[in-house]
Amino acid sequence: ALDDSATLNDAYELLKPYGHLSVTPSLAVTCFGSAYHWLGVAASALGRLDEAEPHLRNAIAANVRLGHLPAAAASRAELARVLGHHRPSPARLAEAAELLRDAPCASLEFPGVFQQ
Numbered sequence: 001a002l003d004d005s006a007t008l009n010d011a012y013e014l015l016k017p018y019g020h021l022s023v024t025p026s027l028a029v030t031c032f033g034s035a036y037h038w039l040g041v042a043a044s045a046l047g048r049l050d051e052a053e054p055h056l057r058n059a060i061a062a063n064v065r066l067g068h069l070p071a072a073a074a075s076r077a078e079l080a081r082v083l084g085h086h087r088p089s090p091a092r093l094a095e096a097a098e099l100l101r102d103a104p105c106a107s108l109e110f111p112g113v114f115q116q
Contacts, residue, residue, distance in 0.1 A: 005046060012042040019055065022066060033071025034062035040078060049086035056082060076102055 019039050023032040032038075040055035056079035063072035080099040083092045 008042055008045055012039065012046065015039055015042070019058065020062070022062070022068075031066070031068060031071075033068050033074070034059040034066070036062055037071065037075045037078065040075070040082070044078070044082055049082055052082050053079065053086070073102075076100070 015035055015038060019034070019036045021035050023035050023038065024030065025032070036055045036059035040052045040059055043049070043052035043055055056075055059075035060072055060079065063069070063075055076099040080096040083096040083099070086092075
């Protein structure tokens with residue numbers, strides 16, 4: 001649970017070496033996106049916002065490379081939340097607003113799907 005910092009810290013440390021991988025439980029029937037996203041969420045919940053930000057930036061890039069646009073949108077939204085709460089400045093708030101504008105649209109764009 002995100003309110004159990006000891007367990008969350010243990011999970012974060014166990015997941016950290018696998019950030020570059022996607023989270024595909026069981027027989028890889030589904031994909032929950034880049035593990036970097038979950039590292040960013042855990043780091044944020046632990047108050048490690050300096051660590052959360054690069055994890056989430058990596059998650060966006062990895063999820064886009066995977067073609068997992070809904071996961072990329074979720075990572076954009078989470079990064080926007082972190083930017084808005086951690087050392088807010090006009091530039092960071094503007095980036096957060098841009099990320100939020102892009103997040104919902106990204107999950108709806110499927111380039112090439114209707115092209116033949």
